[in-house]
Amino acid sequence: PPAAAAVAGEQAQAAEAKAPEDGAGPPTERKAIEQEIARVSRLRAGVYTDKAAHQDLSRVVLVTAANSAYWPIFQNWRCLVERYGLDYAVIANDDKAYADLGRDRALPVLGTKVKEMVGWGNTKLDYVGWNKMMNVWLIMNLTGLDVMFTDCDNVFLQDPFRIGVSLGDLIRAKKYDYIYQPELNKHPPKGYKSPGDGGNTGFFYASPARKALQIQHLFDVVVKRVDAAIKEKGHGADQNIFWQIFNEMRKAKDASMFGFRCTRQCGKQPTCQSNDEEMLDYCDMDPLYHPTGWEDGDKYLDTIVTYHANYATNTDKIKKLEKVKGWGFWNDRTKECKSR
Numbered sequence: 001p002p003a004a005a006a007v008a009g010e011q012a013q014a015a016e017a018k019a020p021e022d023g024a025g026p027p028t029e030r031k032a033i034e035q036e037i038a039r040v041s042r043l044r045a046g047v048y049t050d051k052a053a054h055q056d057l058s059r060v061v062l063v064t065a066a067n068s069a070y071w072p073i074f075q076n077w078r079c080l081v082e083r084y085g086l087d088y089a090v091i092a093n094d095d096k097a098y099a100d101l102g103r104d105r106a107l108p109v110l111g112t113k114v115k116e117m118v119g120w121g122n123t124k125l126d127y128v129g130w131n132k133m134m135n136v137w138l139i140m141n142l143t144g145l146d147v148m149f150t151d152c153d154n155v156f157l158q159d160p161f162r163i164g165v166s167l168g169d170l171i172r173a174k175k176y177d178y179i180y181q182p183e184l185n186k187h188p189p190k191g192y193k194s195p196g197d198g199g200n201t202g203f204f205y206a207s208p209a210r211k212a213l214q215i216q217h218l219f220d221v222v223v224k225r226v227d228a229a230i231k232e233k234g235h236g237a238d239q240n241i242f243w244q245i246f247n248e249m250r251k252a253k254d255a256s257m258f259g260f261r262c263t264r265q266c267g268k269q270p271t272c273q274s275n276d277e278e279m280l281d282y283c284d285m286d287p288l289y290h291p292t293g294w295e296d297g298d299k300y301l302d303t304i305v306t307y308h309a310n311y312a313t314n315t316d317k318i319k320k321l322e323k324v325k326g327w328g329f330w331n332d333r334t335k336e337c338k339s340r
Contacts, residue, residue, distance in 0.1 A: 065091035079329035079337035119313030129238030151202035166286035217259025
């Protein structure tokens with residue numbers, strides 16, 4: 001297909017492009033940072049390492065984030081995703097993580113670097129959130145690629161991109177500009193329908209494929225609002241701010257403010273009438289496949305595909321991952337993934 005051929009050409013150029021010399025550290029000038037973000041994203045696009053076998057995902061890049069303090073959690077995540085043959089790029093939130101990841105895997109950041117393990121409510125976590133949203137915006141802007149972002153405490157117990165799984169099927173439908181993870185602390189009741197007014201920004205898909213200027217505008221508003229909140233109030237969590245903006249957009253019906261005039265959630269009527277370019281089409285992942293921090297997640301291991309260890313902070317997340325058999329895949333002594 002033409003799109004796959006175009007991506008293959010971009011990846012070949014990215015592979016041949018000269019990265020900064022080893023040991024020089026991450027780039028510091030904005031132009032150089034943007035060049036590296038674009039190069040690495042193109043190199044890793046396609047979700048799988050076997051690009052030719054999965055051309056339907058050729059314009060999607062899987063992205064996570066890590067720093068040196070979070071390294072064991074990232075490595076545990078990495079060991080699992082590589083079992084499924086997945087490819088990925090990593091937002092490096094400090095210089096050590098950047099060096100350890102290597103230049104063909106690491107995405108440098110424009111914002112404040114954070115080397116500590118920090119929890120919800122800490123301003124340093126807000127810096128990490130800004131770096132995430134800025135990198136997502138830059139990838140879409142610089143490359144036109146779709147971005148599948150995941151926190152690395154969101155472990156992949158199975159391959160979430162395969163046909164027949166909620167996330168994989170939603171992406172392949174190629175009709176959504178945004179796919180989000182519902183934020184639920186327990187198994188939902190039978191017949192649950194997500195209201196579409198909130199979710200977890202640690203696991204989402206954003207696509208500029210159909211409405212590039214509009215989705216970029218929306219993320220630009222988010223990045224600027226998070227930045228302003230941190231500067232003016234001393235804090236600004238990207239998740240709260242993203243959904244605040246999203247719900248403002250649904251009420252305002254003003255494309256000049258947010259990029260989109262109306263929203264249309266899967267299975268529901270649109271919030272207003274507009275042309276297709278100003279209509280944001282979005283959908284929620286099925287929480288039965290992609291739960292968030294359920295305490296009794298071990299009861300549903302026959303259906304769970306990913307498990308996001310939230311409603312816990314820092315190393316307490318490990319206890320939740322252990323309970324759903326999502327921990328212990330990295331040997332910190334030998335610095336290798338454990339065999340099956």
